[in-house]
Amino acid sequence: MKLTNYKNMFPLSPTIEFVPTPANKTGLWRFLTPVLRENLAPCRALCPLESAIPLWMEKVAGGDWEGAWKLMEQFNPFPALTGYACYQFCRSGCNREKWDEAVAIRDIEKALGQWRHKNYRLPGTREDGTGKKSAGENGVSPRVVVIGSGPSGLSCAYYLNRMGAEVTILESEPVAGGLLATGIPDCRLPREILDRELEILQGEGIAIRCGTGVNGGLLNDLAQQYDAILLAVGASRESSLGVPGDDHADVTGALSFLKGINFGHRSVPAGTVVVIGGGNAAVDAASAAARGGAKDVFLIYRRSEEVMPAHPEEVKAARDAGVKFLFNMILDRIHGSGAIEKVSLSKVQPTQRGGKIRRIPGTELVIKCQMVIGATGQQSNLPGLISLPEVAGGDMVSFRDKGCFLLAAGDALTGPSNLASAIFSGRLAALKLAQALWPRDFDLQLPAAPATMNKAEPVSFTSLNPYLYSQHRVLMHPQEEADRCFGCGTCRSCGVCWAFCPDLAVKYLGGIPEFNLDYCKGCGICVAECPTGVLSMEEVDDPGN
Amino acid sequence: MGNTVFEETLVGKIEQDEFMLSGHNACPGCGAALTVRLMMKALKDRAVIVIPASCWSIISGVNPLRCLETVVLHCPFPAAAAVGSGIKKGLLAVGDQDTQVVILAGDGGTFDIGLQGLSGAAERNEDILFVCYDNEAYMNTGMQKSSATPYGSASTTTPAPRIKPNPKKDIMAIMAAHQIPYAATATIAFPQDLISKVNRAIDLKGFRFLHILAPCPQGWGSPVEKTVTLSRLAVLTRIFPLFEIEDGKRYRLTYHPSVHLPLENYFGLQKRFSSLGPREVEQARENVDYYWGELCRKSGCSEDCCRYS
Amino acid sequence: MILVTKLMNGNEAAALAVKLCKAQVVCAYPITPQTSLVENIAEMWATGNFPGEYISVESEYSALSYVVGAAYAGARTFTATSSQGLAYMHELLHWASGARLPIVLVNVNRALGAPWSLEPDQGDSLSQRDTGWIQLYCSNVQEIMDTVILAFRLAEEARTPCMVVYDGFTLSHTYEVVDFPNQEEVDQFLSPPPQEALFHPSRPETIQSVTDYRYLARVVQAGHRAMLQVPDALKKIGRSFSRIFGRDYFLLKETGLEEAKTVFVATGAIAQTVESFLPLLDGEEVFGYLQLKLFRPLPEKEIITAFSRENIEKLIIIDRNLSRGMGGIFAQEIRALLQGTAFRGKIFELNLAGGIDLTLELLQRGMAKVAEQKDGDEKIIWGVDL
Missing domain, CATH: 3.50.50.60 (FAD/NAD(P)-binding domain)
Structure with missing residues (x-):
């Protein structure tokens, strides 16, 4: 039997045409807007080369040595040299120091230099065809x-x-x-x-x-x-010591001493060597003398250790080599007719750099020595x-x-x-x-002073989000160690801003994120969570707002 | 690209596809909105979401808006667990074996008014996933105290100086006592953990429970940009440990913080704790230490770091 | 048509009707005097003699929540309760009607506390008058069986939940001989489940989301207009029912109204009692009686027509319920309805609130009081003195 259906007699609740929420432009709620802008990393701020350290660190961490080299080369074509001999000013600013331990930047730089040395193909064997780029105005190379x-x-x-x-x-x-x-x-x-x-x-x-x-x-x-x-x-023009006896044949400048050692045509006396000066040359020379066989090496500096211009790393190396440091002392005279016999010294009042040196009367002392090395200035x-x-x-x-x-x-x-x-x-x-x-078509491949250098403050630890990283001290493998770099002030394309956006207002496909300001409510979670401090909340004139 | 140390640990690889839409009406910096966004990455579009009265009654879309790419069914405040159970049974009755039924309730709809229905459904081992996004008070109505409000928190119904004198109800212990197949805690600062727990839950049958801490800047009196930070601090100060329980018996810590931050780091960002004195903070610390110790004992964790220093 | 008769009580009749209607999800919480209804269903379910799922939950609140959920998904659903249980379901009653879910609910009347009582006061169901549910009152066990079957069809066609109400103990536990429908007949009358779901898993929608008056006012009005169609629909469904089952059910049942000066109006088991007392009443006077079956929506047209006969001088409305401060609820509804109609008689209220059993002696005493009532006397004639 056919059932009667009275359904059409009974009015139902009206049908709803559902509207997806993107019709609701919540970006209108926003007061502040997230802005992605590269900021100055503290390592870079301290680097005399202004090297974009976080950028090539990221490449090394990803195993892309070639890419790392291309970035490195723009700032420093000799990472092997600096990897060995730079005083690594960068590391003292590393934000990671406040989390576990500063990244061993120089070791990675050295590894990158060694990579370059290993992979460089001499002409005729190279595959990439790199080399001369452009000739001069008339087609002739300058x-x-x-x-x-x-x-x-x-x-x-x-x-x-x-x-x-x-x-x-x-x-x-x-x-x-x-x-x-x-x-x-x-x-x-x-x-x-x-x-x-x-x-x-x-x-x-x-x-x-x-x-x-x-x-x-x-x-x-x-x-x-x-x-x-x-x-x-x-x-390399070395100043004379300016004391009686400074014209003695066994008084030498630090640079010429080092050159003689390095070239192998100078020997170090087995007795006592006195080095005058507080710069790197002085400390280097003292180290070389100590390692070269001198029994005692004294380094005389007229001010305190704190204000000594030599790099602490050098000072430590010299101490390790056995150099004895005498601070707040000044050279009065070099004694000896045939060979140097001794030097006489005085104590001076402690001063800051630039301050006038005052002897303290009655503090004279004498050191018997065979050689005096002067390193009180080069012109x-x-x-x-x-x-x-x-x-x-x-x-x-x-x-x-x-x-x-x-x-x-x-x-x-x-x-x-x-x-x-x-x-x-x-x-x-x-x-x-x-x-x-090349006055006209100058296609510059070199960074000038980077724009970020003009910004006042480097990225501070407090503007980072270190909690996204587990804690590790320095790792031996350079690629792993490079991975410890926070990447301060650069976008690492990590997607954290995207992952934590409650409003789905960050577009992220594995590269640099983009902000969809139609929906960004301006909460700033992306900025707070960004592990590198590349984001900030700013007042932005937004035409869509 | 990326920091591998970073990928392996706290954020991890997160499903790209989204099943939630922009333009929803959550407040700026809403932890509950982020909770659901992450949860939906696991649930995708083959789930029915049941929502009792809560912030999500609004966020999911005021008629005619909708912000989830799946079916959302609203129900009265205390009814979520039973309505969800009924939907599952109804779907089975009409021949749908596959659709997941997921309850999305706030702490009020879970710890308080929803507790009876929750307990009933858990005891019957109904085949549903009950997700509590916990913002620790009645936030949709403006920060009234719930039994999920922690010790020492002010609220509009426990205003300072008469701050809440009792500890937060231990909902996980209650769920464990029901011996349900799966119960876990999660929070938005650990998205991969959260998503994997949802995935784990939907692969199981029977009653599953997720307790997700979802900070609320409006109610907690915290800076809007600190929502995820607070979520993380809750874990790192151990006031909200991440763990899971199978069959009410097997406990497992799913994240063992390598740093142990003092509670002050967490409290200090929130106005609701602003009237706490040193004595109250000490009491809170004792509560946390006790709970953590119990958790370590149950999960068989014997690390030294579990002892408070 | 093979006629099978069985001896059963009201709860058994309801349980068997639910089985015949192939309810897919039955969820309930036991409460006296409904308990044996759910026990009967549980027994059938446990022994494989029930076509759907039966779930025993932890409260009435959850029971109705559960069937609300199942009805969302399109399942044919049933629940049953009494008294406090129905009051506890109150919030969900609104939800079910607002969502237009065709749930069938049996309420076995029992007084609401305090104090605790098991008396068959109708206050429990009548206090849910405005929840948007169709309410059908039954007067005997046969009618319970048949009304449950009618209710499923009516609810599903009107997309409106339907409450079937009968008196605790007097009907729920009283055995009567019942003509027992067979499955084929019920299948002829009632389309197979499921009913229509509110959602489809592959269609992203946000059902029952927060709305303002622009939508809500239409929802409310649509629900009202659907209710207004119920009397006519029930008549047609009743005719379909009588063709298949050979029994008639309409909105009202009336006897002797063509000649009566005095007409008794009653619902539930009392209607059957009054009907049985009519031949026993003394004197020359012709009495009529009217049993009100459909209470929500109130069948206005039919009631007015019935009472507009010139011969009717007195209505004695018997209520086993009370709206304190106003009077018997059926009485107030009928008073309001007859206002401004052709009815010229007087209305008297005999009130049995508290579950007073109607005896012949009590009815006669009430009639005596009606006879001597003067203007200014108390409106209500009480079943007991204070």
């Missing part, structure tokens, strides 16, 4: 001569060569490398590392001529032959070569009206500094010269 093969000269030569210049390096010493060869002991920078670096530079097409000293006359000749000259002649070698004040001031000049550009770099310009600063100085010089050599 010719550049670099005087001095220290780190700043090598750095400038590297970059100009990469940009297409034909670069020749002239070195007055019989071996290339400047202070790298003559000033840094083998234990800190193994010779074969420097040799490989120089081999690569030559493989890149840079000519290095050693034993070619340059004087004013040759400089004029060079100006005729080259489009640009870089004066990377260093600061630029520039004045012996050229007298243009603009060059000494760091300006580029057009030399002898021949259209030959002249520029100084490195210690010659800045006075004694350090390896990283010298490489940086060479980079800046390359940049300046390139702008002059």
Whole structure:
């Protein structure tokens, strides 16, 4: 039997046409807006090279050595050298120190340099075809001569060569490398590392001529032959000690002492050596003397350890080698007629750097010694070569009206500094010269001073979210260690902002996230949770709002 | 790309697909909204979500809006467990074996007014997943005390200085006493843990219970951007441990904090605890230590770090 | 048609009717005097003689919640309760009607405490008058059996929950001979389950979400208009029922109204009692009686027509319930309904609230009081003196 259906008699509740909530633009609720902007990492803020450390760290952590090298190269073409010999200013700022232990940045840099050394193919064997990029204005490559093969000269030569210049390096010493060869002991920078670096530079097409000293006359000749000259002649003129007896034959400068040791034509007396000075050269020389067989090595510095300019790492190495430090003391006189017999010293009032030194009467003491090494200051070698004040001031000049550009770099310009600063100085010089050599189509591949450097504050620990990381101390394997880098101020594409957004207002497909401001309510969870501090909440004029 | 240390531990790999939509009406910084977003990544679109009176009555969409890509059925405040059980039985009666029925209740609908129905359904071992998103008070109506409100918290019904004198009801012990197949705690700062527990739960039959801590900046008086931070601090201060219980017997700590932060780190971010003196904080610490110790004992964890230092 | 008769009580009749209607989800919580109803279903279910699922839950609140859920999913559902239990279900009664769920619920009348009592006062079901449920009152065991079957069809067609009400003990526990329908007949009358679900798992919707007056006012009005269709629908369904089962059920049952000056109005078991007393009443006077079966919606047209006869001078409305401060609930409803109609007689209220049993002596005493009642006297004629 057919059932009667009265259903249509009974009105039902009205049907609802459901509307998905994206019709509801909750972005209108927002007062502050998340902004993704690269911020300055503290390591980078401390790095004389302004190296984008978190960026290449990320590549190493991901096993992408090639990518890491490409980033590294823009800031520092010699990570093997710095990996051994840099004072790792970066590490003292590492935010990870406040979580477990600072990342061993220099070790990773060294590993990256070693990777470069291992993987570099000499011309004729290389596969990637990299090399000269662009010729000069008329299709001819600019010719550049670099005087001095220290780190700043090598750095400038590297970059100009990469940009297409034909670069020749002239070195007055019989071996290339400047202070790298003559000033840094083998234990800190193994010779074969420097040799490989120089081999690569030559493989890149840079000519290095050693034993070619340059004087004013040759400089004029060079100006005729080259489009640009870089004066990377260093600061090896050592000040005399300025006390009676300082003209004794056994009184030597720290740099010449180190050079003699490194070249093997100087020996260390078996007795006592006194080193005067508080800079890196002094400490290096004291270390070398101690390791070279001296029975006692005293380092005399006129102020306290706290204000001593030498890097603490060097000081520690010297102490480990047995060097004894005497602080707040000053050299009065060097005694001896044939050989040095002794030095007399006085105590002085403790002072800050720049303060006037005052002897304390009646505190004289005497140390018997066979050698005195002075390291109380080095002057630029520039004045012996050229007298243009603009060059000494760091300006580029057009030399002898021949259209030959002249520029100084490195210690010659800045006075004694350090390896990283010298490489940086060479980079800046390359940049300046390139702008002059390729004035029109200058396709710059080099970072100038990065924009982030102009921002005042580096990313602080409190703006990070370390709790997303488990705690580990330094790991031995460089790739694992690089993975410990927080990546301060950079976007690591981790997706945390996406994962924690209650409003599904972050678009994330594995790369850099984007914020959908139609729905972002501005809660700021993404900013609070961001492990790298690359996000911030800001007042933004939003046309959609 | 990414930090592998980081991926292995706290956030992990999270399902990309979303089954919740933008534009919902949760307050800025809502922990409950994030809870459900993560939960839906496991449930996907083959679940029926049953919601009693709670913040989610609003968040899920005021007529005609909807923000979940699956069916949502609303029901009276105390009724969730029974309505959900009925839906499951009804679906079976009409031949649907597969659809998951998931209750999404607040702490009021779980610890308080919903407790009878919850206990009944758990005792009958109804084949449903009961998810309590716990924001520790009646938040939809504006921070009135529930039995999930922790010791020492002020609320509009336990205003300072007469702060809540009793500890939070131990709902997990209650659920364990029902010997249900699966009960677990989770919270939004540990999304992979949360999602994997939902997955674990839906792979099982019978009554399953998830207790998810969902901080509420409005009610807790905490900065809106600190919702996830608070969730994490709750775990790291051990006031909200992450664990699971099988058949009411086998306890397992699913996350053992390697750092043990003092409770002050957690309390300090929330106005609701602002009237606590040192004595009350000490009392709270004792409560937490006792609970943690019991949990370690039951889960067979004998690590030194479990002892409060 | 093979006629099978059986001796059974009201609860057994209801349980068997639920079985014949193939309810898919039955969920209940036991309470006197409903208990034997759920026990009967549980017994059938346990022995494999019940087509659906039976679930024993921890409270009436959960019982109705459970069937609300099952009805959401489209299952044919049934629950039963009494007294406090029905009061405890109150919140869900509204929910079921608001969601237009065709749930069938049996309420076995029992007084609400305090004090505790098992008397068959109708206050429990009548206090749920405004919950949006259809209410059908039964006067004997046969009618219980048949009304449950009618209720499933009516509820599902009207998409409105339906409450079948009968008196505790007087009907629930009293044995009567019942014509027992067979399955084929019921299957002819009632389409097979399930009914229509409120959702489909693959269709993302947010059912019963928060709404404002623009939608809510329409929901309420639609529910009202559906209710207004119930009397006509029930007449038609009743005709269909009588064709199949040979028994008539309409909205009212009336006797002797064409000649009566005095008409008794009653519901439930009392209606049957009054009917049986009519021949026993003394004197020349012709009495009529009207049994009200459908209380919500109140069949206005039919009641007005019945009482608009000129011969009717007195209505004596017997209520076993009381709205304190107002009077018997059926009496008030009928008073209100007859206002402004052709009815010119007087209305008297005999009130048996508290579960007073109607005896012949009590009825006669009531009639005597009706005869001597003057203007200004108390409106209610009480079954007992205070």
